[in-house]
Amino acid sequence: MTPVLPFIKKQILAEQFVDSPEHFQVYTERQLDKIEALSQLSKDQLFEMKVVASVLPFRVNKYVIDHLINWRDIPNDPIFQLVFPQKGMLSQDDFEQMTTVLRSSNDRSAVLEKANEIRQRLNPHPAEQQSLNVPYEDEEPIEGIQHKYRETVLFFPSQGQVCHSFCSFCFRWAQFIGDKNLRFSNKEAQKLHSYLSKHKNISDLLITGGDPMVMKTDHMVSYLEPLLKPELDHVQTIRIGTKSLSFWPQRYVNDVDSDQLLALLERMVRAGKHIAIMAHFNHWREMSTPIVHEAIRRLRESGVVIRTQSPLLNHINNDPDVWAFMWREQVRQGLVPYYMFVERDTGARRYFEVPLARAWQVYREALKRVSGLGRTVRGPSMSTGPGKIEIQGVTVINGEKVFVLRFLQARNPDWAQRPFFAQFDPQATWLDQLKPAFGDEKFFFQAEYDAMQKKQISPRVY
Numbered sequence: 312m313t314p315v316l317p318f319i320k321k322q323i324l325a326e327q328f329v330d331s332p333e334h335f336q337v338y339t340e341r342q343l344d345k346i347e348a349l350s351q352l353s354k355d356q357l358f359e360m361k362v363v364a365s366v367l368p369f370r371v372n373k374y375v376i377d378h379l380i381n382w383r384d385i386p387n388d389p390i391f392q393l394v395f396p397q398k399g400m401l402s403q404d405d406f407e408q409m410t411t412v413l414r415s416s417n418d419r420s421a422v423l424e425k426a427n428e429i430r431q432r433l434n435p436h437p438a439e440q441q442s443l444n445v446p447y448e449d450e451e452p453i454e455g456i457q458h459k460y461r462e463t464v465l466f467f468p469s470q471g472q473v474c475h476s477f478c479s480f481c482f483r484w485a486q487f488i489g490d491k492n493l494r495f496s497n498k499e500a501q502k503l504h505s506y507l508s509k510h511k512n513i514s515d516l517l518i519t520g521g522d523p524m525v526m527k528t529d530h531m532v533s534y535l536e537p538l539l540k541p542e543l544d545h546v547q548t549i550r551i552g553t554k555s556l557s558f559w560p561q562r563y564v565n566d567v568d569s570d571q572l573l574a575l576l577e578r579m580v581r582a583g584k585h586i587a588i589m590a591h592f593n594h595w596r597e598m599s600t601p602i603v604h605e606a607i608r609r610l611r612e613s614g615v616v617i618r619t620q621s622p623l624l625n626h627i628n629n630d631p632d633v634w635a636f637m638w639r640e641q642v643r644q645g646l647v648p649y650y651m652f653v654e655r656d657t658g659a660r661r662y663f664e665v666p667l668a669r670a671w672q673v674y675r676e677a678l679k680r681v682s683g684l685g686r687t688v689r690g691p692s693m694s695t696g697p698g699k700i701e702i703q704g705v706t707v708i709n710g711e712k713v714f715v716l717r718f719l720q721a722r723n724p725d726w727a728q729r730p731f732f733a734q735f736d737p738q739a740t741w742l743d744q745l746k747p748a749f750g751d752e753k754f755f756f757q758a759e760y761d762a763m764q765k766k767q768i769s770p771r772v773y
């Protein structure tokens with residue numbers, strides 16, 4: 312029986328927000344002690360958080376603490392899990408090593424040294440992001456740009472390389488721990504625009520971070536407005552990847568430059584660009600406050616399209632009902648569900664990952680519970696080095712139980728949409744644990760991908 316899902320009552324009280332704008336207040340690792348709500352935790356629990364927060368990035372703001380977390384249900388509350396460090400995010404061994412360092416010295420450099428050692432074990436550069444995605448011009452890497460799939464360029468504006476709060480599962484975690492080598496950023500809009508104008512097959516620009524919506528509107532203007540020049544007519548869609556609707560919906564309602572931001576988006580839409588807000592929502596709770604309803608209403612009024620995406624995460628949304636409810640709520644508020652991702656092979660994956668077989672089951676069960684308008688989600692999808700690989704299902708072919716897979720996006724565009732098969736493995740959580748089915752030695756793309764990695768052929772074969 313399909314359960315009947317309740318609704319979130321939609322409330323919009325615009326005046327309330329204008330009269331009393333909320334002050335943005337943020338807490339980082341060093342201010343853990345200052346978060347009043349945490350006083351209900353024991354000393355040991357607080358110390359555990361400190362251990363994890365000295366390795367993985369931590370940042371939370373007061374809106375999240377006051378409005379999104381149900382403090383009567385911690386530690387199980389999904390939003391608490393989403394932003395606060397948990398012991399299981401580190402291996403037991405790493406956890407103990409860091410505990411020893413923290414207990415035995417007040418020396419910040421010893422803590423940092425241990426932290427860096429542990430971070431190196433957490434695969435900070437997943438999917439060959441740095442080695443294969445950064446384009447070159449005159450043998451120089453163009454900083455702040457990644458170009459992996461033919462149609463779409465990622466841009467990391469330097470002012471947008473932080474977030475209003477950090478997600479504990481974030482695959483970009485390494486950018487937030489102060490290691491400049493790991494940071495993608497770009498000081499100059501001009502380099503971006505010059506790259507785009509030279510590559511006419513780019514139809515989509517994806518502005519990402521961090522969170523570009525932490526930028527002042529003035530900066531956003533300098534990145535977006537030049538895209539209206541005739542030589543950039545081929546860049547039809549501008550996507551902005553953001554978690555701001557969850558973590559700081561005030562951005563669109565009563566920040567000092569909210570109105571200017573909405574006016575900018577509206578100008579871009581009127582000039583003929585498709586502006587897509589790629590909103591990260593991991594749980595329907597993030598869509599339940601009056602101010603997020605108002606933010607969504609105002610954004611949609613500007614003419615942008617809001618699409619949504621999230622990884623499937625143990626402890627947060629490993630439940631088809633949570634997804635079905637979230638997608639229904641998104642459709643109701645006029646949003647388009649777009650991607651369900653598999654938790655990536657980096658950072659705190661040990662804590663959040665679920666087997667691929669389970670991911671497919673959650674996807675299927677959730678999809679079954681929503682109408683066609685909620686079935687626009689693709690996934691569950693693994694963002695791997697060779698491309699985005701979707702788990703299409705589990706079936707038996709000639710007596711062999713297999714995963715049916717396909718690329719949604721691929722480094723070589725010609726790999727996309729071809730079904731391929733892996734031996735079924737109930738425990739596997741990532742591509743590197745899968746073996747080709749039917750006795751094949753390699754997946755069909757492997758030899759070509761190996762050659763790209765060895766730079767025998769270009770990673771951009773298009």
Ligand SMILES: *Cc1c(COP(=O)(O)O)cnc(C)c1O
Nearest residue numbers: 457459460463465694699719720
């Ligand atoms: C997901 C992704 C894109 C966008 O892919 P779409 O299928 O067009 O949404 C672009 N670049 C990279 C590196 C990505 O991971």
